[in-house]
Each structure stands twice: as structure tokens, then as C-alpha cells.
Amino acid sequence: MVIKPKVRGFICTNAHPVGCAQSVSNQIEYIKSLGFEQEGPKNVLVIGCSTGYGLASRITAAFGYGSKTLGICFEKQPSERKTGTAGWYNTAAFHNEAKQAGLYADSLNGDAFSDELKTATIDKIKQDLGKVDLVIYSLASPRRTDPETGEVFKSTLKPVGQAYTTKTYDTDKDKVHEITLEPANEKEIADTVKVMGGEDWQRWLSQLNAAGVLAEGCKTTAYTYIGKELTWPIYGQATIGRAKEDLDRAAQAIMQDASALNVQANVSSLKALVTQASSAIPVMPLYISLIYKVMKQEGTHEGCIEQIAGLFNERLFTDNPPTDELNRFRMDGKETNDATQAKIKALWDKVTQDNFHELSDYAGYNTEFLNLFGFAIKGVDYEADVDPLVDWS
Template identity: 50%
Template sequence: MLIKPKFRDFICVTAHPEGCKKNVDMQIEYIKENKVSSKFKRILIIGASTGYGLSSRIVSTFGWGASTIGVIFDRQGTDSKTGTAGWYNTAAFEKSAIKDKHYAKTINGDAFSNKIKEKTIELIKKDLKKVDLVIYSIASPRRKHPITGEVSYSVLKPIGEPFKNKSVDFHTFEVFDTEIGPATKDEIQQTINVMGGEDWSIWIDQLLKADVLEQGACTIAYSYIGPEITYPIYRSGTIGVAKEDLENSSLDINLKLKQIGGNAYISVNKALVTQSSSAIPVVPLYISLLDKVMKEKGLDEDATKQIHRLFSQFDEGKMNIDSSGRIRIDDREMREDVQKEIKKLWQEVTTDNVEKITNINVFREDFFKLFGFGYDDVDYEKETCAKVEIFNLL
């Protein structure tokens, strides 16, 4: 089939397998040229097919030589419909991992369910016996509770008062004022149910109970704080409350892991172009400014470089820990000079100058590349098979 980008609102509903492979191969090549050492050799990555989860798997495998089990929730392509980008990313990752003789197996299903947790534990016992690092990198719009069966949906809304600020349509480059009404108490709680720390805690509880965590095992969950510009819609909004719940859960998880000499960490990472960030008002404009300012200062990092730096610091024991015990790998984004310049440009940006004073073009290009589109050496006018196999899929 001929595969082109198709959209529903801000959501891209198609993905190109060859383009996704190109994206993954580029990340792998960078890590092969910039290897890091680590004591972690058997790793479970929950949410392993895109973003920081995918980068964690790539760095672990090709940087450390680690054995990895990845949990994903993606769709395979058919004769008439493309698979998800995460499916194609995982297929490309496993192909390279197997070629280089690395252990890599993937479980596809709802990570929130007990069924997938049990299946994962069975695989660990069978193949790895135990794991020494658990990465939790889940971003989902909904969650079905494994005990009650209740389905919760996450929302992106401010809390208390309506939110008004600038935003941008990254397809038309129109800068406009946006307004979003505040979330209800039920919407806040549902967002916490989906994006908070309960599921992370359940995973660790079940892994401990099954005795598949190695002595000294650690776990890391990824979070985001961001600048004052995005606070009302993000950190002070529904997603931010859920992230606070995730971060608070790390304290309880840390106590549980102490019994085996382990630790739980929260890593606060930098803002990235993702499917989710593209749909959050204000954020595309902020990331477009952030990208421009950080590149001008020689500070920019993509997901893979960010995780490479995180894991390098982790191995060297030189992590940047804040007063709340969180690893601050967003330190370059939050530098005073970076944020000062962004605030200045934020006041100036309009539809007329957005292409000049921001990197909105780069944001749009990076968004398309998430789905395998926009690579010069991929022929998008060529018929492509959308049915791609993941070799070690369970």
C-alpha cells in the first residue's frame, strides 16, 4: 500500500514502517558510537515502544549490552491499514538486537492489566530468572483498573480557573489565543487514576511477590515539571497532579525496595515532541521556542541523548538530585538563561514572525518523524507492506 500521513484532529493515525526503522536505526547508531557502562544487565521496560521508553531500551541494549523485556501496547498493520509507530519501532529494534545477538523479547498488551503483569513475570522467570532494573514509562489516555474494572480517562485541563494563553497550530503556523475551562473533581481523579503512581506500585508489588527482582534492583519512572509558562495547563493542571502522585509513589516504592537493597527514582526529563505534547495547548509553541534557544546555546538533546546522559550519570553516581529527591535531567531546559530568553520571545511571537523567532518548522518535522515520515532517504511514493513482524513477540 502507499502510506501517507493521515490525521484525526492532532492525532496522526498512520505510520510508515521504513521511516520508523530509519528513526530507530539512527538512535542505535548514536548509542553504538557512544557506549556507556552499567551494573544493570537484565532490564524490564514498561512502555518500551516510543519516546523515553524506547530510548531506554536502545541505550540499555546497545550501550550496556543488557538483556531487555519490553512491554508495549501497539497494533500490527494489515493489508489495508498501517500499524502503530510503536509497533514498527519495536520491530526495527528487535531486528537490530537479534542481529547483534542481544536478548530482547516483547510482550504486547495492556500494561495496566494483571494478565500482562503475570505474563511478564512468567517470561522473567523462564528466561532471565530476575531483573535488576525496572523502567516505568507509561503515557496513556485511559486505564481499566485491574481489580474494580473501572475505566478512567485522563484529561488535559487546568484546575480551579480557566486557562488563557497563546498557542500555535503546528500545521498552519497560526498563533492564536486559547482558553480551556477547569477540570471537575471527577476529571482530576480520573487523570490521577490513569497517570498517577498506583500502577507503578502494583508492578513493583507483584515483581517483589514473585521474587523476580534481583538484590539491589532499582526502578525509575519518568516525569516532567516544565516552566511557569506551561504550569497552568501542565504542572498545576490535571496531568501535573497525576505526576505529583507518581512522584509521591516513589517514596513508598523506595521503602519496599529497601528490603532487597534497592531504590526507586523519579527522573524529571526535558520537554520533547511527542504525540501527547502536540495536543496540549501552549506546549507546541513552548517546545518550538525551547528548541531554538537550546540549539543556539548548544544544549539541545533528543530522547536518546537525554537517556544516554541520565544513564551515564547513574552509573557514575553523579546524579543531579533536587531537594525532593528527584533526578533533574531537565537541568539544561530549566537553566535561567534559557528560560529568560524563552519568556522574552514568548511576548513577541505572532503568526507573522513565528517561523522566524521559533523552530516551529522543526517541531512539525519532528512530529512527522515520530510516525516515520519526512526522511529524505525513504521513498514515500513506493508501495510498502504495512504487515511487519516483531520476531520475539509474546
């Protein structure tokens, strides 16, 4: 079939297998070009491995350090009449590239929040890897089923304390407008923490530790976004922010639980980028379009793969890496420094419906959004007839 993007709101409902494969290949070539010299991880578990920062982490580990990687994801496979998800095609492409390079790569597809998948993962590690020395936690989900009670919790994107009115950009209507978000109640806050906080990360590491599959000195990190003044009301000081604060608690609990193995747990704060998760958050399409404009002018713009390469090379696998006051790795400094934020704030104050496309880099935002699903990738013939049926062998 000839596959064209089908965009609805902040999601694309299909994906292009050849485009996804080309995107994975491009990221692999970037990592190989860096020529990492320091010793890195041997056996890596990536929880949330199929898109965005999780996929970039898997690529960096495998093709930067020669690591064996086991990935966890929740993706839909294709049929003859419908494409699979982008994450399905990304994972298939990664498996193929790893196989050609002689690297171990396998993936388990299912609900990462469930204890059943945790048990299957532990069995797979014992069978194929023995122990893991790096665990990446990069999940983004709107809901979570508690594995003990069966209760389903749903996250909420709301401010905390008071209503918040701000500018936003509606990608469907190509419209800059004001939006008012009512404050979350206590249940909505607690439910968001339950879904997006550190409980599941902690549960993963606890069960891996109890099963004896964590190596001495194992490292683990969970990804977050902190942001600055413009995004704090909807991100940092909102329901998502409360959930992300819980990651700091979980990091300490993980190290205490696995202290005998000297496990190191850090939250890693990364820059704002177009991802399937960020596209759904009010304010973020406008904010990201503006930071792309500023950071590209400054020559400081980075995508997922550049951010993760820096995290591995400059934080995770270097001696005495710098951390902030909460022991977090900060890879967001090129975005959150005062000078860059001042430029972004100046554009934010000026932007209107009439000048949005002039002041922003929405074209770059939109291209990266399409890239997530394998579209608008250079070198891919989107008029060609392609087979959507791709497996993970």
C-alpha cells in the same frame, strides 16, 4: 503500497515501516558511538517500550550496556490494507537489530494497566531472565481500567483552581491564538491522578517484588516533565501536575515495599520534546517550537536518545548521582535554567500569528512530529512501494 503521512490534529493515523526502522537504527548508532564504559543493567524491563523515551531507554540499555530487554507496549499490528502503528514497527526494528547483535529482546503486547499482563510479564521474566535489575516506567495513556474494580478512568488536561487563558498554536490551522481552559473539578483531578499518577508504577513493582523477580539493588525510574513558568498553569500546576506529583509518593512507597532488596526508585524529569503525548497538550506545540529555536541556537538541544543516554550514564549508573530535594533525577536543566527560560519568555511575549514562523522553530517541531511515525527520515525513499506487513520475529 506507497505510504504518505495522514495527519489529523495532533496524531498521525499511519506509519512508515522503513522510516521507523531507520529511526531506530539511527538511535542505535548514536548509543554505540558513545562507548559506555561503566557497568550497567543486565536484565531490563521497559514498561512503555515502543516510542519516545521508553524506546530510547530500551535502545540505550541494549546497545549501550549489552542488556537483555523485555518490553511492554500496546500497539496495533498491520494488515494488507492498513499500516501498523509506529510503535509496532519500532519494536519490530528493535527486535531485528537486537537479534543481529546477539542480544536477547522480547516484547509483550497488551494493556500494561491490567494484572493479566503483569502476570504474563512475571512468567516471562522467570522463564527467560530470572530477575530484572532495572525497571523503566514510561507509559502515557488517556485512560486506565482499574484492574480491581473494572472502572474506566479518563485523564483531563485542565488547570487547577481557576481558568487559564494563554497563547497556543493550532497545528491544523497554522494559527497562533488565545485559548481559555476552564478549571478541573475534584473528580477530574482525581481521575487524572488515577490514570497518570504513580499507582500503576507502584502496582507493577509490588507484584514484581512479590513474585521474586526483582534483583538485589534493582533500580526503577518513572519519567515526568516538570517545566517552568510558561507551562506550569497547564502542566505543573494542573491536572497532569497533580498526577505527576503522585509519582514522588509512589517512589517512596516502592522503596519501602522492597526495602529488603534495597530497590532504588527515582522519578526522572526530562526536557520537553515532541512526543505523541506532548502534541496533545494545549500550549506545548507553541512552547516546544520556541524552546527548539532557543536551544538550537545555544547548542543545547537534545532529543529522546540524547536525554536518555545522559540519564543512564550520568544518573542511573554512576556513583552518588545528584538529585533534587524530592530525590528526582533532573535531566531538564538545559531547558529550565533561568537564562534559557528568559530567552524563551521574550519570544513568547512577542510571538503572533504574523511572526510565528520567524520566531519559532516550527519546521523542526513538525519534522520531529513526522519522525515519530517514520516520516521525514533522511535516507528513506518515500516514493518506494513498501510492504506494511512486518512482524516481531
